[in-house]
Amino acid sequence: MWWEAIALVVGLAGLAIGLALGVPVWVSLRSARHLGDTRTGIDFPAADAPCISVIVPACNEAAMIRPCLASLIAQDHPNLEIIAVNDRSTDDTGPIMDAVAAEHARVRVLHVADLPDGWIGKNHANQVGAAVARGEWLLFTDGDIVFEPDAVRLGLAHVLNENLDHLALFPGMTRGGYWEAAAICFFGCLFVAKCKSWLIRDPNHPDSFCGVGAFNLVRAAAYQAIGGHGRLALEVCDDMKLGKLLKRAGFVSDIMSGAPKIRVRWHVGLRGVITGLEKNGFAGTDYSLPRALYGVAMLTFLGVVPVLGIVLVPPWIKPVYGAWLASGVGMLAAAAPPDRSRLAIGLSYPLMCLALGYAVARSTFLTLARGGIYWRGTFYPLTRLRAGVV
Numbered sequence: 001m002w003w004e005a006i007a008l009v010v011g012l013a014g015l016a017i018g019l020a021l022g023v024p025v026w027v028s029l030r031s032a033r034h035l036g037d038t039r040t041g042i043d044f045p046a047a048d049a050p051c052i053s054v055i056v057p058a059c060n061e062a063a064m065i066r067p068c069l070a071s072l073i074a075q076d077h078p079n080l081e082i083i084a085v086n087d088r089s090t091d092d093t094g095p096i097m098d099a100v101a102a103e104h105a106r107v108r109v110l111h112v113a114d115l116p117d118g119w120i121g122k123n124h125a126n127q128v129g130a131a132v133a134r135g136e137w138l139l140f141t142d143g144d145i146v147f148e149p150d151a152v153r154l155g156l157a158h159v160l161n162e163n164l165d166h167l168a169l170f171p172g173m174t175r176g177g178y179w180e181a182a183a184i185c186f187f188g189c190l191f192v193a194k195c196k197s198w199l200i201r202d203p204n205h206p207d208s209f210c211g212v213g214a215f216n217l218v219r220a221a222a223y224q225a226i227g228g229h230g231r232l233a234l235e236v237c238d239d240m241k242l243g244k245l246l247k248r249a250g251f252v253s254d255i256m257s258g259a260p261k262i263r264v265r266w267h268v269g270l271r272g273v274i275t276g277l278e279k280n281g282f283a284g285t286d287y288s289l290p291r292a293l294y295g296v297a298m299l300t301f302l303g304v305v306p307v308l309g310i311v312l313v314p315p316w317i318k319p320v321y322g323a324w325l326a327s328g329v330g331m332l333a334a335a336a337p338p339d340r341s342r343l344a345i346g347l348s349y350p351l352m353c354l355a356l357g358y359a360v361a362r363s364t365f366l367t368l369a370r371g372g373i374y375w376r377g378t379f380y381p382l383t384r385l386r387a388g389v390v
Helices: 002-030 065-073 093-103 121-132 151-161 178-195 220-225 228-232 238-248 269-276 289-312 318-334 342-346 349-370 382-387
Strands: 052-058 080-087 107-112 137-140 166-170 216-219 253-257 262-264 372-375 378-381
Touching: 002 178, 002 289, 002 318, 052 065, 052 121, 052 151, 065 080, 065 093, 080 093, 080 121, 093 107, 107 121, 121 228, 121 238, 137 151, 137 220, 151 166, 151 216, 151 253, 166 238, 178 269, 178 318, 178 342, 178 349, 216 220, 216 238, 228 238, 238 253, 269 349, 289 318, 289 349, 318 342, 318 349, 349 372, 372 382, 378 382
Parallel strands: 052 080, 052 137, 080 107, 166 253
Antiparallel strands: 137 216, 166 216, 372 378
């Protein structure tokens, strides 16, 4: 019958999409290199160690800024300066930074009282910090990241061993319950698929680039050559677009897993993940409504249709839909952390497709309805954001 033919075509198309998405992501996640596996091989006398400037922008991060700075102060790299930039915080972030700096010579604090026109706060804070940095290498990180004592040294060893200009690290996620863990793992899958992490070091693929806000280590000369954060002044996805500018300029980037050497509690609960993507979901499409609608439709298609097919199609077609669903379950299971059941995380795949699709739809609707985004108490008009897309 005609509907059976349609069901078969849809199932085969879905299976092809699922495999094209799932297999590279599965391979990348299962074969991911870890910072802890880096061969150090480089022991600098303290006087000769390259200087690394760690730039920590923070706006209302009073809850985490002290442990973040404490973990940076404890780094075993001998030539390290920490530039903490208080970006117009209304909580105790600034006083905490000042108190830490008063006790530790490694820490320098800069206070931003006003945001210049044409800037997003975080990007301006990064630019302010980079402008006074003296390091040969700049490490951009966030105010809620916690580092193990050898994390920065191992990152530097990797870029020097591999002759890189830029290294991004996925942080280890301190996860709460099952749904939070599943959502974060699924987001990681989408992130790997979007940036095509397996092609980042290939100069023949300029559209494969990456950056991670938790850990972007970049050669200062390369950063200056691309124009620094001045080129990213109104980019919400500044960490990713930093990687894009470096890749397009011919510099060499790499990406690794930083777990467990760096870690963060990204968002709390499934609701926290969805609301946390409010500013990023639409921004990730460069504020393109057709792209956003396509993404939502594709996630809905991948999450709903294989499940319906297994229930509704004739028995002889069910294996096609079963294989399609298995490709998604296997991809998500590959992203599950060691302390979780891979199968349990993988089986959430249909619901995670819907949850992340909803997050993108919600972000798109709110951004269009408001005519922009609110981020850390500041409103950024959509017209300005679109004009600033890199």
